Amino acid sequence: MDTPAVRTTCPYCGVGCGVLATPRDDGTVAIAGDPEHPANFGRLCSKGSALGETVHLDGRLLEPQIGGKAASWDEALDLVASRFNAVIREHGPDSVAFYVSGQLLTEDYYVANKLMKGFIGSANIDTNSRLCMSSSVAGHMRAFGSDTVPGTYEDLELADLIVLTGSNLAWCHPVLYQRIAAAKVRRPQMRVVLIDPRRTMTADIADMHLPIRADGDTALFVGLLGFLAKEGALDHAYIERHTTGFAAALGLASFCDLDVISQHTGIAPDQLLAFFTLFARTERCVTVYSQGVNQSASGTDKVNAIINCHLATGRIGRPGMGPFSVTGQPNAMGGREVGGLANMLASHMQIENAGHRRLVQDFWASPAIAARPGLKAVDLFKAVGDGRIKALWIMATNPADSMPEADHVAKALKACPFVVVSDINAETDTTAYAHVLLPAAGWGEKDGTVTNSERRISRQRPFLPLPDKAKPDWWIITEVARRMGFAAAFTYQNPAQIFAEHAALSGVENKGSRDFDIAAHAGISARAYDNLAPFQWPQSQHAATGGGRFFADGGFFTPDRRARFVAVPPADTGVIDQRFTLNTGRVRDHWHTMTRTGKSARLSAHFAEPFVEMHPLDAAGRGIADASLVRLNNDYGDIVVRALLTDRQARGSVFVPMHWTNQFARSARVDTLVTSRTDPVSGQPALKMARVDVQPFEALWYGFAVLRNKPRAIATDYWALAKAHGGYRIELAGLREPDNWAVFAGELFGCGDDAPLLRYHDARNGQQRMAAFSGDALTGALYIARQPVAVSRSWASEQLSQRFPAVQNRFQLLAGRPGGDMPDKGAIVCSCFSVGRNEIASAARGGCRTVAAIGEALQAGTNCGSCRAEIRGIVDANRLQAAE
Numbered sequence: 001m002d003t004p005a006v007r008t009t010c011p012y013c014g015v016g017c018g019v020l021a022t023p024r025d026d027g028t029v030a031i032a033g034d035p036e037h038p039a040n041f042g043r044l045c046s047k048g049s050a051l052g053e054t055v056h057l058d059g060r061l062l063e064p065q066i067g068g069k070a071a072s073w074d075e076a077l078d079l080v081a082s083r084f085n086a087v088i089r090e091h092g093p094d095s096v097a098f099y100v101s102g103q104l105l106t107e108d109y110y111v112a113n114k115l116m117k118g119f120i121g122s123a124n125i126d127t128n129s130r131l132c133m134s135s136s137v138a139g140h141m142r143a144f145g146s147d148t149v150p151g152t153y154e155d156l157e158l159a160d161l162i163v164l165t166g167s168n169l170a171w172c173h174p175v176l177y178q179r180i181a182a183a184k185v186r187r188p189q190m191r192v193v194l195i196d197p198r199r200t201m202t203a204d205i206a207d208m209h210l211p212i213r214a215d216g217d218t219a220l221f222v223g224l225l226g227f228l229a230k231e232g233a234l235d236h237a238y239i240e241r242h243t244t245g246f247a248a249a250l251g252l253a254s255f256c257d258l259d260v261i262s263q264h265t266g267i268a269p270d271q272l273l274a275f276f277t278l279f280a281r282t283e284r285c286v287t288v289y290s291q292g293v294n295q296s297a298s299g300t301d302k303v304n305a306i307i308n309c310h311l312a313t314g315r316i317g318r319p320g321m322g323p324f325s326v327t328g329q330p331n332a333m334g335g336r337e338v339g340g341l342a343n344m345l346a347s348h349m350q351i352e353n354a355g356h357r358r359l360v361q362d363f364w365a366s367p368a369i370a371a372r373p374g375l376k377a378v379d380l381f382k383a384v385g386d387g388r389i390k391a392l393w394i395m396a397t398n399p400a401d402s403m404p405e406a407d408h409v410a411k412a413l414k415a416c417p418f419v420v421v422s423d424i425n426a427e428t429d430t431t432a433y434a435h436v437l438l439p440a441a442g443w444g445e446k447d448g449t450v451t452n453s454e455r456r457i458s459r460q461r462p463f464l465p466l467p468d469k470a471k472p473d474w475w476i477i478t479e480v481a482r483r484m485g486f487a488a489a490f491t492y493q494n495p496a497q498i499f500a501e502h503a504a505l506s507g508v509e510n511k512g513s514r515d516f517d518i519a520a521h522a523g524i525s526a527r528a529y530d531n532l533a534p535f536q537w538p539q540s541q542h543a544a545t546g547g548g549r550f551f552a553d554g555g556f557f558t559p560d561r562r563a564r565f566v567a568v569p570p571a572d573t574g575v576i577d578q579r580f581t582l583n584t585g586r587v588r589d590h591w592h593t594m595t596r597t598g599k600s601a602r603l604s605a606h607f608a609e610p611f612v613e614m615h616p617l618d619a620a621g622r623g624i625a626d627a628s629l630v631r632l633n634n635d636y637g638d639i640v641v642r643a644l645l646t647d648r649q650a651r652g653s654v655f656v657p658m659h660w661t662n663q664f665a666r667s668a669r670v671d672t673l674v675t676s677r678t679d680p681v682s683g684q685p686a687l688k689m690a691r692v693d694v695q696p697f698e699a700l701w702y703g704f705a706v707l708r709n710k711p712r713a714i715a716t717d718y719w720a721l722a723k724a725h726g727g728y729r730i731e732l733a734g735l736r737e738p739d740n741w742a743v744f745a746g747e748l749f750g751c752g753d754d755a756p757l758l759r760y761h762d763a764r765n766g767q768q769r770m771a772a773f774s775g776d777a778l779t780g781a782l783y784i785a786r787q788p789v790a791v792s793r794s795w796a797s798e799q800l801s802q803r804f805p806a807v808q809n810r811f812q813l814l815a816g817r818p819g820g821d822m823p824d825k826g827a828i829v830c831s832c833f834s835v836g837r838n839e840i841a842s843a844a845r846g847g848c849r850t851v852a853a854i855g856e857a858l859q860a861g862t863n864c865g866s867c868r869a870e871i872r873g874i875v876d877a878n879r880l881q882a883a884e
């Protein structure tokens with residue numbers, strides 16, 4: 001009999017959806033949304049739905065390694081502890097560092113922070129949240145005196161106006177997007193405004209799209225503040241009673257002339273007026289923002305420009321109102337709670353505050369306490385590069401790909417005398433530089449808590465055994481702490497004990513002076529922890545219930561309990577040179593550096609290759625054709641990706657996803673092109689604003705192959721690998737032909753060059769086709785041409801699951817054409833049911849006029865719903881074509 005479902009939480013985005021996971025007897029895991037979880041009420045997006053496909057052990061790191069060789073836990077832990085101690089003894093506490101992640105659980109994060117700040121005595125612990133949330137944190141601190149997200153998800157359903165700025169919610173927080181879409185159906189008066197240089201899929205629910213120029217946000221919201229004052233839309237009573245600094249902020253906003261704002265933002269004056277008027281007139285208004293705001297050299301100013309407008313209208317902390325920074329990672333918020341950033345202390349306390357330092361040190365009974373902020377991510381890796389940091393421990397993040405100037409980061413890692421990496425996978429672009437590799441427990445195995453974007457703490461519960469020697473991160477850190485000589489303070493036997501301590505600390509000397517208070521759970525028992533239902537903070541010792549909203553009646557965490565307006569000047573958005581702005585971000589079905597989503601054939605079928613989105617007119621100007629290969633380069637790096645031409649992209653700007661690494665492509669690490677310019681307040685890098693040249697990549701030949709096994713080495717100038725059912729698919733191109741195609745194919749297929757190859761060669765047009773079989777199953781099929789290969793990708797990938805008993809079938813495969821009964825699906829749009837673009841287009845031409853009709857005909861869009869916006873786009877495009 002199958003085991004009952006385990007209630008847990010999705011390990012991807014900050015929506016924090018509840019998941020029911022049921023391990024089956026055959027080793028697979030059934031995944032469903034938890035109908036009782038208040039974040040998702042049963043919904044899941046495409047990534048959440050495919051979680052069962054990513055928990056297998058292929059590629060997992062299953063035992064500790066020292067210098068690339070298997071080692072015991074004792075050897076590895078002793079080595080880490082002794083090397084860290086030796087470096088600290090010789091060079092002081094600031095010569096070591098931890099670089100951690102919003103994908104650690106709160107318990108992992110808490111002990112890592114405790115070890116560094118309280119026992120090593122340095123604040124050199126920073127996190128990938130520096131690249132993600134730190135401008136929001138800094139903006140909150142400036143305005144509220146605390147890092148508080150005032151609202152709740154319910155506000156998104158109660159609002160009459162939702163302003164989405166710098167957020168591609170449809171793809172990055174899909175369940176929140178679906179909640180808004182459903183609310184909009186129920187309450188058609190609700191309006192949605194999207195502010196993004198690109199017309200993303202999120203535009204599907206937007207009544208208005210403002211194609212803002214990169215970094216135009218401050219000017220836009222400063223202009224809005226001026227407009228609100230002029231229109232008499234201010235809440236004077238709120239400003240008077242609960243805030244300071246309004247006059248100065250308004251002073252800077254006095255330039256509210258629409259033409260001037262239009263020059264700064266690139267948005268037409270009539271569109272500005274329409275947006276400003278809507279905002280002024282709609283009291284129930286939420287402004288949701290994410291990386292288009294945070295990842296900028298003026299990120300913190302953008303955040304404060306937004307918060308200013310909400311403070312000035314008193315629209316904060318009431319139902320359906322407020323500024324809402326949505327967090328990216330599953331535990332970005334938990335990391336902030338434990339003080340995982342180099343400039344914070346545990347429990348939302350501040351390093352610069354002597355009282356806070358004393359409190360935390362007393363509570364921990366620690367020998368030391370970091371007295372000043374540590375190095376922030378970009379500076380931290382610079383310090384690794386120039387030798388100031390001599391021992392570095394990286395946990396649950398992949399900086400060789402995700403940090404700006406990624407090649408410099410890789411070089412720094414290579415030069416660092418001692419690098420420890422805790423990861424779940426053996427081969428990432430970062431593990432390649434580790435002296436010691438520590439195998440961490442992954443989702444489904446680990447046990448702890450995460451906090452989502454609305455301050456809701458939920459349990460991640462294990463439903464799979466720890467594989468081989470893998471161990472939870474909290475255990476690994478605790479063991480190292482003990483071996484460094486701090487055993488008395490790291491006695492934890494389970495995550496419940498850590499959570500109990502974390503909750504207790506939040507209540508010490510608090511009495512409402514700090515926003516983060518979960519003292520109701522101080523000293524929680526293991527049993528109560530096991531049963532802990534999702535709850536929202538604060539839940540202080542005294543409050544019978546907790547959660548809810550902050551600041552409707554003031555009560556800010558500044559010394560005078562008033563919020564602060566910040567007078568922010570608009571950022572410079574002028575064009576610097578003739579190159580393109582490099583915008584970067586995410587796609588629907590991949591997660592960051594693809595170490596997990598890259599294992600799923602379903603998720604890899606939506607975009608199987610790295611790409612650059614470019615406006616067709618910009619492309620024409622550079623001689624770039626759709627689906628051709630292009631090279632993007634600047635002083636820092638150089639990548640080659642596929643051109644995807646679309647008028648959704650603004651002129652002068654290109655968009656490249658952040659996901660592809662050396663594990664999946666020859667050269668597509670976009671962060672090799674991104675400069676490490678940072679926001680002066682938060683230290684967050686401007687990951688969306690590099691400058692690049694874009695040129696055609698003129699290959700001599702192009703290829704496509706499907707492979708049973710992952711290839712080991714691929715000797716060509718361009719390749720991009722993706723998981724397919726039963727194997728892999730790979731796109732290829734070269735500037736020179738290989739000396740011997742049969743040898744090339746043999747290596748690619750992993751079957752040696754003497755294995756029999758079925759081969760077809762047309763000397764006139766340069767076409768080469770080769771296939772190898774093992775019994776009647778396909779080992780590999782390779783198609784080469786002088787132009788991009790016209791073989792149907794989905795059809796060819798499906799051949800890995802077919803049998804080829806007869807010669808005739810094998811020649812059909814070489815011909816590369818689906819039979820009449822198997823039309824080419826096109827790129828997969830609905831990953832749940834594997835429905836392709838061509839199928840949807842054909843159904844639309846055949847009379848399906850709505851997303852619902854497509855669902856009835858093809859099932860597409862009827863499970864997780866993440867693809868509905870794209871389906872609508874295809875239906876609309878075909879309807880327009882039919883009408884032409």
Ligand SMILES: Nc1nc2c(c(=O)[nH]1)N[C@H]1C(S)=C(S)[C@@H](COP(=O)(O)OP(=O)(O)OC[C@H]3O[C@@H](n4cnc5c(=O)[nH]c(N)nc54)[C@H](O)[C@@H]3O)O[C@H]1N2
Pocket residue numbers: 013014047132165166167168169171172173195196197198200212213214215216217290291292293327328329583584585586587588589590591592688
């Ligand atoms: N599918 C998927 N979902 C994810 C993730 C993932 O890897 N894959 N990662 C998670 C994480 S950690 C994060 S942080 C979130 C990120 O979630 P989002 O912030 O929504 O995602 P991004 O694609 O990084 O960027 C959002 C948008 O900002 C726009 N933008 C760029 N420059 C500007 C600007 O100057 N102004 C404005 N207004 N907009 C601009 C970009 O065009 C882009 O569409 O997603 C989370 N969810």
Ligand SMILES: Nc1nc2c(c(=O)[nH]1)N[C@H]1C(S)=C(S)[C@@H](COP(=O)(O)OP(=O)(O)OC[C@H]3O[C@@H](n4cnc5c(=O)[nH]c(N)nc54)[C@H](O)[C@@H]3O)O[C@H]1N2
Pocket residue numbers: 101102103104128129131132133291295328329395396397398399401402403422423424425428440441442443446473584585586591592593594595596658670671674687688
């Ligand atoms: N150009 C550009 N760069 C960006 C961004 C962008 O928009 N544009 N976005 C930035 C943002 S917002 C973020 S959040 C970062 C994300 O960037 P990263 O954090 O580098 O990306 P991930 O692929 O999520 O890396 C997580 C790593 O942890 C491992 N892992 C997974 N689970 C566990 C676990 O339980 N324990 C341990 N020890 N390891 C585990 C995974 O295998 C993987 O190697 O990228 C940033 N970089």
Ligand code: SF4
Pocket residue numbers: 010011012013014015016017040043044045046047048049172173174175176
């Ligand atoms: S929206 Fe999707 S990725 Fe985010 S938590 Fe929910 S299921 Fe996971």
Ligand SMILES: [Mo]
Pocket residue numbers: 131132133328329
């Ligand atoms: Mo993020």
